[in-house]
Every structure is written in structure tokens, then in C-alpha cells.
Amino acid sequence: MLKEFKEFAMRGNVVDLAVGFILGGAFSTIVRSLVNDILMPPLGLLLGGVDFANLFITLGDAEYESLVEAQEAGAATINYGLFINNVIAFLILAFALFLIIKGMNSMKKKQEEVPAEAPPPPREQVLLEEIRDLLARK
Secondary structure, eight states: OHHHHHHHHTSHHHHHHHHHHHHHHHHHHHHHHIIIIIIHHHHHHHTTSOOGGGOOEESSSOOOSSHHHHHHTTOOEEOHHHHHHHHHHHHHHHHHHHHHHHHHHHHHHHHHHSOOOOOOOOHHHHHHHHHHHHHHHO
């Protein structure tokens, strides 16, 4: 059973999937940083100085100045600003994956369009053709 598991785990598809999963996680971190650290601050500034990460609704009577303050107090909150950040990160990630898959599909399509060269005829056929040609000349 251990041998079968080792054979399964070492198949190309499983290893490729693992590599893709790890790279996807790293890429997701980069996209999240792009959204939180580069895109959202200027967007918040354009919208009147709104910090999306600090948009929340407290589910209670208490008022808090920031999300961190509410979380430290243990208040129940709906963090719709963080949700907006995550939706934007998802859209960027989905678009990047779309572009990657579209590129891979176009490369695959180009490979399929290239006609394969006909294989050379078998040696017996070549010899028979030579014999036929010699007999036709006589």
C-alpha cells in the first residue's frame, strides 16, 4: 500500500498540482498586497479619504473609532471594508488566471495547427517501390 501511494504521489499530475498550489498561494499573497497596499489607498483617497480596511458595522450599542479597537474590545462586527478588499483581490487574481489560461490555450492551439510530417515509409515499401521502378524500366 505504501508503494502504491508513493507511485501515486510521484505521478506528474500530482507533483504539477502541488507546485501550482504553492505558486498560487504565493501569487495570492502578492495580489493581496497589491490590493491592500497599492490600489486601495489611492482609491480611498479619491473617495474622500476612506480606509476600506476600516469600514465596519458594530453589532451592538458601543461605538468604536477603528476596526482594531472594536476587535480588541471583543465586539461583534461586520467587516464589509475587508470584504470589498477581498473581492477586488479575487477579481484581479481571477483575471490574471484567465490571461494565463488563455495564453496556454492559444499556445496549445498553435501546436495542434502545425501539421505533423508524414513518417517515412517502411524499408520494405521503399525496396518494393525500387523493384517496381526497375521492372517498369525493362
